[in-house]
Amino acid sequence: MSGRNLYMPQLATIVRITEETHDTKTFTLRFVDDEYRRQFSFRSGQFVEVSVFGAGEAPFGFASNPNRKEDFDITVRAVGRVTRALHQKREGDVVGVRGPLGNHFPFEEVFGYDILIVGGGIGLPPLRSLIEPMLDARERFGRILILYGARTPADRVYKYLLDQWGKRQDIEFLQTVDVGDETWTGHVGVVTTLFDKIQVDPARTVAFTCGPPIMIKFVIQGLLAMGFDPDHIISTLERYMKCGVGKCGHCAINHKYVCTDGPVFSFKQMQAFTEPL
Ligand SMILES: Cc1cc2nc3c(=O)[nH]c(=O)nc-3n(C[C@H](O)[C@H](O)[C@H](O)COP(=O)(O)OP(=O)(O)OC[C@H]3O[C@@H](n4cnc5c(N)ncnc54)[C@H](O)[C@@H]3O)c2cc1C
């Protein structure tokens, strides 16, 4: 994607809207310009700045498989001005998209390793964008373990995918909720309580995590206690962003810009930050 003007939003049509939970929707976006669409590509872990005209612009991680070429997904929780305006949109409406922005998850670098993925709540979408290409290239990886936690059964995103993952023989998938309900027969407890149910060899495993900051903190603590090397713990960081291209300084943590040096960091890199995460 070199040579692209990353300051210039491109028009994209919302071709599909999928209701995930009471406050979260997945938007499938397709660039209006045929040539732009053909040349567009992204890597798992990158993000886009989406402008909702009249409301503003906000960053969202890619939520779909980068091998899917015609369109891509973002999964958005309505929390404020831009996200609520996006939730008001209908299929066929048009938004602006700048990107792809930021760095990406290591992929080829972890060929041959066992993979442990730990997602929490709305942190699953960027991980889905990593899990799906890993499943496309399944033979390149050792074991793939996916742990997912949400507040309640209804708060789980991609329920249709979770069912499929649960049935696959070539991955190990466990899910949990903080608080169950009358429909829930599965595990109850925060996502780190699933660590007791798995056995991994930390020396040959790379862990990827994404979720609310408090979850990430406890996941990292748990992984370190299991014996993971800080270099083998990969997470994404969220910071308040404006430009998304390393110019405005809004997303700075010490000497790093989350928008260009991140949003993907290893825990080893995070340890060098003096500011609390
Ligand atoms: C790299 C990156 C990837 C992201 N990916 C996703 C995604 O895939 N899906 C998704 O739903 N959201 C994602 N976010 C968060 C999303 O950008 C914010 O929810 C959005 O900017 C809020 O904009 P708003 O105008 O709706 O809210 P505002 O009106 O600006 O704020 C509403 C409330 O949300 C709080 N808020 C705003 N931004 C953030 C933030 N970044 N983190 C925590 N609280 C915030 C504000 O303090 C305020 O309380 C991502 C953020 C980053 C930096």
Ligand code: FES
């Ligand atoms: S958002 Fe402007 S420098 Fe990162």
